[in-house]
Amino acid sequence: MIDINDLRSNPKRYKEAALKKNIEFDIEKFLELDLELRRAKQEYENLRAAQNKISREISSSSGKDKELRLEEAKRLAHEVQEASLKLKHLEDAWLNQILLCPNPPLDSVPLGRNEDDNVEIRRWGDPSKLSLDHKEILTKLGYLDLEAGSNVSGAKFYFLRGPLALLHHAILQYGIQFLTRKGFELIEPPHIVSDFAMTGTGYFPLGKDQTYELSDNGSRKYLIGTSEVPLCAMYAGKILDEENLPIKLAGYSACYRKEAGSYGRETAGLYRVHQFYKVEQVVICNPDPCESERMHDYLLANSEEFVRSLEIPYRVVQICTGDLGLGQVLKHDIECWMPSRNGYGETHSCSSLYAFQARRLNIKVRAGKKQTFPFTLNNTLVASPRILIAYFENHYNPDQRKVFLVPPLRKYFEDQDYLSF
Numbered sequence: 001m002i003d004i005n006d007l008r009s010n011p012k013r014y015k016e017a018a019l020k021k022n023i024e025f026d027i028e029k030f031l032e033l034d035l036e037l038r039r040a041k042q043e044y045e046n047l048r049a050a051q052n053k054i055s056r057e058i059s060s061s062s063g064k065d066k067e068l069r070l071e072e073a074k075r076l077a078h079e080v081q082e083a084s085l086k087l088k089h090l091e092d093a094w095l096n097q098i099l100l101c102p103n104p105p106l107d108s109v110p111l112g113r114n115e116d117d118n119v120e121i122r123r124w125g126d127p128s129k130l131s132l133d134h135k136e137i138l139t140k141l142g143y144l145d146l147e148a149g150s151n152v153s154g155a156k157f158y159f160l161r162g163p164l165a166l167l168h169h170a171i172l173q174y175g176i177q178f179l180t181r182k183g184f185e186l187i188e189p190p191h192i193v194s195d196f197a198m199t200g201t202g203y204f205p206l207g208k209d210q211t212y213e214l215s216d217n218g219s220r221k222y223l224i225g226t227s228e229v230p231l232c233a234m235y236a237g238k239i240l241d242e243e244n245l246p247i248k249l250a251g252y253s254a255c256y257r258k259e260a261g262s263y264g265r266e267t268a269g270l271y272r273v274h275q276f277y278k279v280e281q282v283v284i285c286n287p288d289p290c291e292s293e294r295m296h297d298y299l300l301a302n303s304e305e306f307v308r309s310l311e312i313p314y315r316v317v318q319i320c321t322g323d324l325g326l327g328q329v330l331k332h333d334i335e336c337w338m339p340s341r342n343g344y345g346e347t348h349s350c351s352s353l354y355a356f357q358a359r360r361l362n363i364k365v366r367a368g369k370k371q372t373f374p375f376t377l378n379n380t381l382v383a384s385p386r387i388l389i390a391y392f393e394n395h396y397n398p399d400q401r402k403v404f405l406v407p408p409l410r411k412y413f414e415d416q417d418y419l420s421f
Contacts, residue, residue, distance in 0.1 A: 001360040002101050008034065017104035020321035022113060030097050037090040044083040051076045099205060103327045103356045112320025118333070119320065124304070125313030125337070132393045133340040135269030138164060141401070141421055144269070156259065156274045160385065163419050164392075167403065168277075168384050170412035171310070171391065175279035175382040176252055178306055178408075184250035184281065189230035191254055192221045197233035200361035202327040202353070210258045227251025228378045231282045236361040240374060245365060246285040246295060250381070253278065270385040271338075271345060277384050283377045284358070286365065292352050292375045293330075299379035300332050300350040306381055307347075311406050312390045313337040315344055327356035336390035347386055350379035396421070 007014050011027050018025045054076060058069045110119045138144035143164040149157035160168055180186055192214065198204040203211070203225065212223040224230060231251045240247070259272050281299050285291050300316070307314050319331040330352040335344035355373035358364070365374040395404040402418040413419055 001098060001356065002103055003355070003359070004034070004098065007031075007101065013104055014101065017102045020105055020109075020111065021102045021324050021326075022322040023100075023102045023326065025101055027101075030101065033090070033094055033097060037087075037094050040083070040087045040090050044080070044087050047076060047080045047083050051080055096205075099199065099360075100326070103329055103354065105321050105324055106329050106352075109324065109330060110318060110320045111322075113322040114320075115323045117320040118317045118323060121316045121318055121332070123313070123315040124308060125311070127313045127337040128339050128394050130339050130393070132396055132398065133269075134389050134392045134396075135340070137396065137398070138269075138392070138421075143421065146269070154274075156272065158270065158273060158385070163403075163421050164388065166413070167391070167409075167419060168388060170409050171382060171387060172252070172277055172279060172384055173412065174408050175306065176250065178309075179250035179279065179281065179302070179381055182248075182302065184248045186250045186252065187227070187231055187234075188252050189224075189227050189234070191224055191256075193224055193230055193233065195220060195222070196236070196361075197229050198222055200236060201229045201232050201357050202325070202360065203229060206326060212256050212258065223256035224253065225255050225257040226278060226378075227253040227255070227280045228282050231280070232284075232357050232361060232363075232376060235284065235363045238363060239371060240284070240363070240365045242286060242365055242367040245374065246283050246291075249282040251278070251280040251282055253280075255383075268340070270389055271341075273385065276386065279381045279383075281377075281379045281381055284363070284374050285377070286367075287355055287372055287375050289354075292354065292377065295375075295377050296330060296332075296350060296352045299377060300334075303334055303348045303350065303379055303381055307334060307336060309406065309408050310387075310391055312387075312394050314347075325351070327353045329354050329356075336387070337394065338389050339393040340389065345386070345389065347383060347390065348380045350377075352377050 008031070011031060015027045018027065054069055054073045058066060058073060061069055110117070112118065135144065139146065143161045145159040145161065148159050176186060195204065198211065211225065214221040214223065228251065231249050255276050255278050256274060259274060281302060283295050283299065285295050304316065314334050314336045317333050317335060319333060324331055328351045332350045333346050334348035336347045338345045354375050357376045358373040363374060364371045392403060397404070401421045403421060405413055405417055405419055410416060
C-alpha cells in the first residue's frame, strides 16, 4: 500500500507511476473518493457527538423538555445509522481502490512498455553451443514423465524420477546450506495462507487468477506461489526494534501457480509448471533508500554467486517500468542460458518494494520514540525444476548419458564427478 499522505500532497508522482508501469489507475477519481470519505467521517463524528450530547441532556431533563429531547435522540439515531452505512460503503470502496494504486518506481529504472524493453546489465560464462532439449532426452530416458503428470493431475504437472529427482533435491539442499552459511534463518512455512497474507504482500487483488483457491469450512484459503507471502505475513501487526534489522530469512517451500495463458516454448518441458520448489531470500530492513539499495545488491550478488557455482552461463537484466509489478520500485532478473531455447530463460527475480508490503501488513519498526514502516526485499536463490533445465542442458554428456556434477553438489552423490542417466 502506498502512503496516502504522500499521494494527497503529490498526486502527479502517482499519475506518472501509473503511466510508467502501464497500470490503469485514475488518481483524480481516487482523490475525489478520498475527499468524500473524509467528509463522511467528519459528518459521522459530528452526528455521534450530537447524539452523545442529547443523551446527557435527556438524563437531566423532565416533562415536555425530555419528550422533545427523546424525539431529537430518535431522529439522530436514524441519521447516525444512515451515516454509518454510508461511511462503511465509502471505506470499502476506498480500500479496494488504494490496494490497486501503484508504488512509484525509482528514477533509476529504465522507461519501457514491456519485457522487450528490459535492459541487459552484464553476462557471465560462455553459452553452450550444444543443441540439447531436456524434455526430449529425459522423457525418452524415462526420468521425466509429463504424460503421467497430466493423467494424474492435469496439464503442466510432472513426475521426476531416479537421478533427475536426486539432482532436484541436491540443488535445493545446496541452496539451503548456501544461505544459512551467510546468516539467513531457514524457515519452512505453511503452504496455505489466508486472504490477508496474499493481500498484504501485494499478490491480491491483481494476482488472484494465478492462485489456487481452497475452501475450508466456508473460509477461503490459498496455496502460496512463493514463501515470501507467509514469511512477510509472519510479522504482520508486529513492532520490530531497529537494532534487530535487517532480518534475513531463507524460505523453503513448495509453490503453486496456475500460470494460465502461456503456450509454445514458454511451456515446453519443465519451464512453466503449476508446482515447483523454491529457496527464497526475504529481507526486512530499515526504511532507508541507501540501505534498501545495499540489500538489493547483496541479494542479487548471492544469487549470481550461486548460479556461478553451478557453472551455468547467465545474464542480469534490469526490469523496465512497464514490466514492474504493482509494489516493486526496483527489480533485476537473472536469466540462465538454456540450449533448448537457444537463449536465456528467467530463473531469478530480485525485487525491492520499500514500505509497500509493510504498510499493507502493518509491520512497524521502532526507532527511539518514533515508529515507521520498514522496507522489504526478496530474491529467489533457486527455483526447481526450472533450474534443472539450465543445469541439465549445460552439463549433460549425451554420448555417455551422464551429467557433470559441479563441486558443491558432489557431497550429495558420494563425491562422484558425474551422475549417470
